[in-house]
Amino acid sequence: MSALTRWLRGPWGTPIISGLLIVVAAILSLTVGVNPFGSGHQHGLGVELEGPAPLVASALFMIAAALVAGIPIILKAVRALMVKVIAIDLLVAIAAVGALIIGQYWEAAAVTFLFAIGHALEAGTMNRTRSALAELVAVAPDVAVVMREGEQVEISAAQVRPDETVLVKNGAKVPVDGIVIGGTGALDEASITGESIPVEKGEGDQVFAGTISGGGFLQVRATGIGADTTLARIIHRVEEAQDAKARTQTFMERFSTWYTPGIILLALITGLLTGNVVLALTLLVIGCPGALVISIPVSIVAGIGRGAKDGILIKGGEYLETSAKITAVALDKTGTLTEGKPYLTDVTVLDPALDRADVLGWAARAEAGSEHPLARPLIDAAASEGLPTHGLPEHTEPVPGKGIVATLEGRRVAVGNLPLLAAEDISEDRGAAAEVDRLAGLGRTPMVVTLDGRVIGVVAVADRIRTDAKEMIARLHAAGVTQVVMLTGDNRRVAEAVAAEVGVDEVRAQLLPEDKLTVVQQLQSEGYTVAMVGDGVNDAPALATADIGVAMGAAGSGVAIETADIALMKDDLLRLPQAIGLARSTVSVMRQNIAIALITVIALLVGVFAGGVTMAIGMLVHEGSVLLVIVNAMRLLRRREQQSTHRPTTPASPRTAQDVVEEQIV
Structure with a gap:
């Protein structure tokens, strides 16, 4: 099949053929000195199809042009009526048939030709805005x-x-x-x-x-x-998201189901009251909400497509609209603001009968049966110092929010925070409280180690703050987020040290997993639209409750891709403000497009009753507004480079909360 044949069989075939017929009609009419674009049978082409042969041929070509472009429109209108839907195609179909009946051949041809162009533009635009999906399919091996x-x-x-x-x-x-x-x-x-x-x-x-x-x-x-x-x-996910409707789109579709019959009724009443059939038919044409209908879906598809190209998967139009309203972001500290790879910083011996190797050894062996993220740095440090870490405790008992208790060689070992001492009925802390306070003040996470009911020492770990965490917070604020809240189960002193470095607005520390859900609900009760960034495991309830659940680094998680409202494929903090900025831009374009469509309809209605706006002019202005709406939405496909105002000019080494606190002390 040749390129020309494919082109003619595509969406542009009908307007091309119709347009060529209009051109032939115009040339024939001009050969006898008649204006081919006159209106009414007193001007231009007559109802009776009488006169010179070129003029009659011109009229027939104009009728043919109207039929070529109009028959597909009539068929669509009939198919819609069969499923009890009054579509905008019906408005154009009635106007075109009416124009032909009263001899307005040019008006009929112009209206159907321009409407066909509008359909072709819409089809081409939707294909273009779905380019992200097409590109993804193309890279499939x-x-x-x-x-x-x-x-x-x-x-x-x-x-x-x-x-x-x-x-x-x-x-x-x-x-x-x-x-x-x-x-x-x-x-x-x-x-x-x-x-x-x-x-x-x-x-x-x-x-x-x-x-x-x-x-x-x-x-x-x-x-x-x-x-x-x-x-x-x-x-x-992208395919489903681009087809998913936003709340505004759903509202517009409901509005259209009442608006279109309303325009038909208005035209009928106007025609009966004035006896002016041309005016009634013109009202049908200028009342077409074409730009209004396409204004939202083209924006949503373009916005979601742009996000997909940047590794930002948005679940659908509804979630995109909600993301544009985000005013509060809740972030987990470990693994989000920090690298999530803590390392051992301190081993303090509080039992004079023991040494460093004893304290670290007991702690590491007890943590061997723990799933807590702070267990790994203790085990790795003990292994690097040649201490035995193989095997598992005979018994392991996690104490939620406090630590872990294990049985090793018949001896009871506990590793955790100060409240764990009370849980173990240990009243003599041997200075553990003071040491915990000192280490926490340095931005480290301290853990008390006990053996058979007595305190033997304190170990501490620290996590590194991500180099782009501060810039992410700054960009979130710039994107319109007023409250950035850090959620962590860590010590408050450690949490506040990290918060001071990265610039979060609020710190919620020493939280249990279920407490994060409470924080999200509290923010929502205060009127915030909340986005929760988490790992989907212990944060699952909070993620589900938040207005928008965000999964970061989702490329390796099929579950996150399918379930998260926003899935950031790369583990990159700066993708979060980029996603919110994209959502705001998309919603802004949607509102602009709605305004363009409504202003066009209102201006044309005024023009019709004031005089001077014909069917052809009305349809031309309408298709101009459709083109303007499309061009406006296509701006979303352009890649917008994020301007960095906080990124250092030279690479900076990761810093710990400990580094921050020590700087503050100095």
């Missing part, structure tokens, strides 16, 4: 090279088996989600995270289907295939 029976075999990507070894060579697309088991290379992950800088991959690293090798050679163990890949989930 077709083939894979796998190792089978010691040989390299090229197969369809869908035929790769779980745990099979896939080879990724320079320039090839990664066909599956998987783990690197050999080799090194650089992958372009823009299709997943929106990040254009290639990411170095080595043994143990995760890779995603659809990413492209920019060098090196990787052996990958397949963990996700076909519909189970991150790319497939993203495509599914």
Whole structure:
């Protein structure tokens, strides 16, 4: 099929043919000195189709132009009526048929031709705004090279088996989600995270289907295939999101179901009262809410598409609208504002009969049976100092909000905060309270260690603050967020030290998982629209209750992609203010488009009753407003670079809360 044939069979075929017929009609009319664009049978083309042959031929061509463009419109109107929907196509169909009956051939041709152009523009625009989805589909891999029976075999990507070894060579697309088991290379992950800088991959690293090798050679163990890949989930999510309706769009559609019959009734009453059929038909044309109908969906599709290109998945139009209203953001400290990789900083011995190795050894072995995130730094530190850490305690008992109690070699070991001492009925703290206070004042997280009911020491860990945490908070404020709240189960002194560094507005410390839900509900009761950023595990209740739940670094989590209201594919703090800014821009464009559409309709109504606005002029202005609405929405597709006002000019090393407090002391 040639390009011309495809073009003619596409949305532009009808207006092209209709337009050519109008041009031929105009040329024939001009050959006898008649204005082809006159209105009424007294001017231009007559009702009786009498006169010179060129004039009669011109009228027939104009009628043909109206029929070519009008028949598809009439068919759409009839199909809509069959399902009890009065669509705007019906307004145009009635006006065009009426114009033909009373001899307004040019008006009929012009109205249907311009309306067909509007349909073609809308179809083309929706395809263009869905370009993000098309690009994602385009990067989906077709083939894979796998190792089978010691040989390299090229197969369809869908035929790769779980745990099979896939080879990724320079320039090839990664066909599956998987783990690197050999080799090194650089992958372009823009299709997943929106990040254009290639990411170095080595043994143990995760890779995603659809990413492209920019060098090196990787052996990958397949963990996700076909519909189970991150790319497939993203495509599914974007497809659903672009079809999901915003509340404003739903309202506009309900409004349209009453507005369109109202315009028909207004035209009928006007025609009966004035006896002016042309005026009634003109009202039908200028009352078409074309720009109003397309104003919201084109904006939503463009906004969600732009987000997808930047690694920001928004669940749908409703969530995009809500995101634009966010006034409070609740953030977990560990893993969000900090790197989430604490390390051991202090071991204080409080039992003179023991030494550092004893305190650290007992603490590390007790924590071996704990799932607490602070267990890992103790175990790693003990292992690095050559202390035994293998094996598990005979018994482990977590104490929610306080710590852990374990039985080791028949001895009872407890590791946790000061309230744990009361839970263990230990009244003599041997100075543990003072040491905990000192370490907390330095921005560290202290834990008391007890052995058989007596305090033997205090260990402390610290986390590093992310280098872009402060800039993220500043950008959130710039984006219109008035309250940034840090939520943490950590010591208040530690939490306040981090808060002072990054600039959050409020600190809620020493929280249990269920307390985070309470904080979110409290913020909502105070009138805030709340976004909660969490990991979806112990934050699940708070994420579900918040107006918008945000998952960060969701590329490795299929559940987060499917369930989060906003999924930030890359673990990048600055994506959060970018997402809120995009939502605000999209809603702003929606409002602008609604204003353009309403002002156009009102101006045309005034123009009709004041005189001077014909059917053709009305439709021309309408399609002009449709084009303006489309162009306005297309602005959202442009990538807007975030201006950094806080990023250091030279790379800064990660800092701990301890560093912050020590600076304050100095």
